[in-house]
Amino acid sequence: MRTELCFYVNGMPHRVAGRDAFLTLSDYLRRNQNLTGTKIVCSEGDCGACSVLVGRIHDGVLHYAAVDSCIQFLYQVDGAHVVTVEGLKKNGALHPVQQAMIDCHGSQCGFCTPGFVTTMASLFENGGTRREEPLTSAELRDALSGNLCRCTGYVQIIEAGCSIDPASVPRMKNVFDEKALVADLAERVREEVRIEARDAEGHDLVVYLPLSWEAAARFKAESEETVVIAGATDIGVQRNKGRVTPRRILSLARVEGDDTISVADGLLTIGARTVWSAVERAMRDLIPDYYNILLRFGGPQIRNAGTVGGNLVNASPIADSIPFHFVTETELELISPSGTRRVPIEKFYLGYKKLDLKQDELLARVVARLPGDGEILKLYKVSKRKNLDISTFTAAIAVQLDGSTVASARIAYGGVGPVVLRLPQTEAFLAGKPFTEETMRAAGRTARGEITPITDVRGSAAYRSQLAENILVRFYHDVAAQAAAV
Numbered sequence: 001m002r003t004e005l006c007f008y009v010n011g012m013p014h015r016v017a018g019r020d021a022f023l024t025l026s027d028y029l030r031r032n033q034n035l036t037g038t039k040i041v042c043s044e045g046d047c048g049a050c051s052v053l054v055g056r057i058h059d060g061v062l063h064y065a066a067v068d069s070c071i072q073f074l075y076q077v078d079g080a081h082v083v084t085v086e087g088l089k090k091n092g093a094l095h096p097v098q099q100a101m102i103d104c105h106g107s108q109c110g111f112c113t114p115g116f117v118t119t120m121a122s123l124f125e126n127g128g129t130r131r132e133e134p135l136t137s138a139e140l141r142d143a144l145s146g147n148l149c150r151c152t153g154y155v156q157i158i159e160a161g162c163s164i165d166p167a168s169v170p171r172m173k174n175v176f177d178e179k180a181l182v183a184d185l186a187e188r189v190r191e192e193v194r195i196e197a198r199d200a201e202g203h204d205l206v207v208y209l210p211l212s213w214e215a216a217a218r219f220k221a222e223s224e225e226t227v228v229i230a231g232a233t234d235i236g237v238q239r240n241k242g243r244v245t246p247r248r249i250l251s252l253a254r255v256e257g258d259d260t261i262s263v264a265d266g267l268l269t270i271g272a273r274t275v276w277s278a279v280e281r282a283m284r285d286l287i288p289d290y291y292n293i294l295l296r297f298g299g300p301q302i303r304n305a306g307t308v309g310g311n312l313v314n315a316s317p318i319a320d321s322i323p324f325h326f327v328t329e330t331e332l333e334l335i336s337p338s339g340t341r342r343v344p345i346e347k348f349y350l351g352y353k354k355l356d357l358k359q360d361e362l363l364a365r366v367v368a369r370l371p372g373d374g375e376i377l378k379l380y381k382v383s384k385r386k387n388l389d390i391s392t393f394t395a396a397i398a399v400q401l402d403g404s405t406v407a408s409a410r411i412a413y414g415g416v417g418p419v420v421l422r423l424p425q426t427e428a429f430l431a432g433k434p435f436t437e438e439t440m441r442a443a444g445r446t447a448r449g450e451i452t453p454i455t456d457v458r459g460s461a462a463y464r465s466q467l468a469e470n471i472l473v474r475f476y477h478d479v480a481a482q483a484a485a486v
């Protein structure tokens with residue numbers, strides 16, 4: 001059992017024990033290491049000023065992704081290589097992204113610039129293989145949707161990204177001695193870690209990084225105080241806002257397996273530790289509607305850290321993944337020291353943030369039914385802004401047509417009650433009816449009667465009721481337009 005964190009920053013080994021192991025990554029970099037190029041603005045994952053690259057070993061090489069360091073805890077990067085804006089220079093020369101930002105006037109006050117630079121630099125790594133084509137404007141707009149600039153404006157920043165010749169960008173493996181890093185880190189990630197310390201007020205702190213679900217579940221079962229941390233994109237924000245102070249921490253960062261996606265026998269199995277960017281890549285061809293929703297799930301830094309399990313267990317009624325899992329009749333596999341059990345997702349949510357999850361249980365994987373032949377699935381997210389915004393209303397609609405008649409329908413709405421809801425009366429109303437705009441309009445009126453939305457900062461109850469009604473008509477027109485285009 002190791003009692004210190006081991007990771008690398010800009011090619012240099014770091015060993016951290018005691019109270020510092022509980023810092024956020026951004027505080028460690030700025031305060032302890034004086035790497036002040038990493039900026040902190042919002043402290044809640046919204047602006048990307050704190051973006052750094054985190055390289056983790058997959059198939060013997062380091063794969064780098066940009067994450068928001070303000071909502072990553074230091075123990076989450078155990079076994080990883082962190083590259084900050086200071087680490088991008090090679091032999092003292094500016095990185096091509098830095099040079100392009102200067103040449104294209106991509107920076108004014110400069111506070112957001114290191115975040116843009118690190119995020120843009122990550123795009124040239126391309127999951128371990130060299131990128132050959134220049135970045136496109138459309139690609140940059142998606143890739144930089146987690147980075148905010150308040151003064152320069154985005155045109156120059158996009159121009160900077162498009163102007164970079166990929167051949168001029170040094171690969172991380174050539175900037176740093178990848179072989180040596182991988183050889184060392186590969187040893188480290190095989191060790192369990194447990195660090196105990198005391199905070200400034202004298203409270204005991206403990207963080208445990210087990211290698212197996214069984215060990216993780218045993219640790220969780222020992223105390224109700226245990227806080228489970230997967231990607232920390234929810235918990236990290238709550239901690240920075242002072243809503244929670246995790247002191248007995250179970251980090252799932254190193255649990256082996258269950259960060260994968262597989263398809264067999266019409267079932268889609270996703271490990272609870274899988275990050276959203278991996279799901280996004282897998283859904284592109286498999287379920288394009290899910291892919292399109294995931295493109296609007298936070299920004300890339302959030303999707304590179306946030307996990308499927310975190311979204312489902314956090315249990316927000318406007319969590320973007322839950323309606324999809326309702327209509328695909330997903331089962332959740334829960335693991336405890338005494339074994340596993342499966343719960344249909346609709347039975348998992350007992351009330352607002354109340355779950356059928358026992359003290360000794362963790363969510364290990366989810367098993368969804370893939371849409372059947374001829375089944376039409378559409379997902380909707382309504383939010384005030386298109387990118388990086390929390391949903392006001394979400395919907396998943398799956399309809400099986402028999403010719404021009406609705407054979408069956410499954411509908412789930414989010415943001416219209418304390419939990420995501422299935423709409424059984426609307427589903428029953430639709431069965432056997434002709435698939436027409438009139439039918440869907442009438443179904444919308446039934447849907448309105450099945451929900452109990454509230455008014456909050458994101459929208460009024462009346463607005464949400466109207467959305468609940470209208471979305472079924474929108475579904476009809478989307479399907480009709482798609483059919484007309486074939």
Ligand SMILES: Cc1cc2nc3c(=O)[nH]c(=O)nc-3n(C[C@H](O)[C@H](O)[C@H](O)COP(=O)(O)OP(=O)(O)OC[C@H]3O[C@@H](n4cnc5c(N)ncnc54)[C@H](O)[C@@H]3O)c2cc1C
Pocket residue numbers: 044045046227228229230231232233234235236237252272273296297298299302305306307308309310311312313314318319320321361362363364388389390391
């Ligand atoms: C800027 C920003 C934008 C966001 N945008 C969106 C968005 O567009 N749509 C959306 O739906 N969400 C969004 N989120 C919320 C968040 O990113 C997701 O809910 C994410 O999937 C959470 O995963 P995580 O691994 O980071 O969870 P964590 O923060 O690590 O954990 C969340 C909760 O789940 C528990 N938990 C985690 N994994 C397990 C497990 N395997 N077993 C048991 N308990 C577990 C934790 O104890 C905690 O209570 C956003 C967050 C931020 C900061």
Ligand code: FES
Pocket residue numbers: 039040041042043044045046047048049050051068069070071
């Ligand atoms: S400081 Fe804004 S995302 Fe971290």
Ligand code: FES
Pocket residue numbers: 106107108109110111112113148149150151152
């Ligand atoms: S250059 Fe000032 S915020 Fe972007």
